[in-house]
Amino acid sequence: MAKHKIFSMSFKSVYPHYVAKAERKGRSKAEVDQIICWLTGYSETGLAHALDAEVNFEEFFDEAPALNADRHLIKGVVCGVRVEEIEDALMREIRYLDKLIDELAKGKAMEKILRKAP
Incomplete structure (x- = not known):
């Protein structure tokens, strides 16, 4: 099976688009970082190092460090595809992140985005 082109793209090249999408809707870079850290287990320092190292999405x-055990609670459609039905594990992780950023941009409360009980 051919790898998706996005797998080899550097995370750093897409990250500014996540931030811009959030900021256009009045949200912040700090909130984007909080979402990424929640999903992946990266610390703020670890996220900064990954961006500096220009790792690709696969890397x-x-x-x-620790993919969040509650990420399976992320449901919905991104790019016309239900994230919970994506078979490729890496693509599902990428779409989980896309979905969380979409929710942020749509004004959803951070507690709901991070799947925390009220």
Whole structure:
């Protein structure tokens, strides 16, 4: 099976788009970072190092310290595909992140984005 082109893209090249999407809707870079750290287990310092190292998406998720055990609670559609039905594990992780950033941009409360009980 051919690898998706996004797998080899550097995470750093896409990260500014996540931040811009959030900021256009009045949200912050800090909130984007909080989401990424929640999903992947990276600390703020670890995230900064991954960005500086220009790792690709595959490396970014492979090297994630602790993928959040509650990420399976992320449901919905991204790019016309239900994230919970994506078979490729790496693509599902990428789409989980996309979905969380979409929720942030749509004004959803951070507690709900991070799947915390009220």
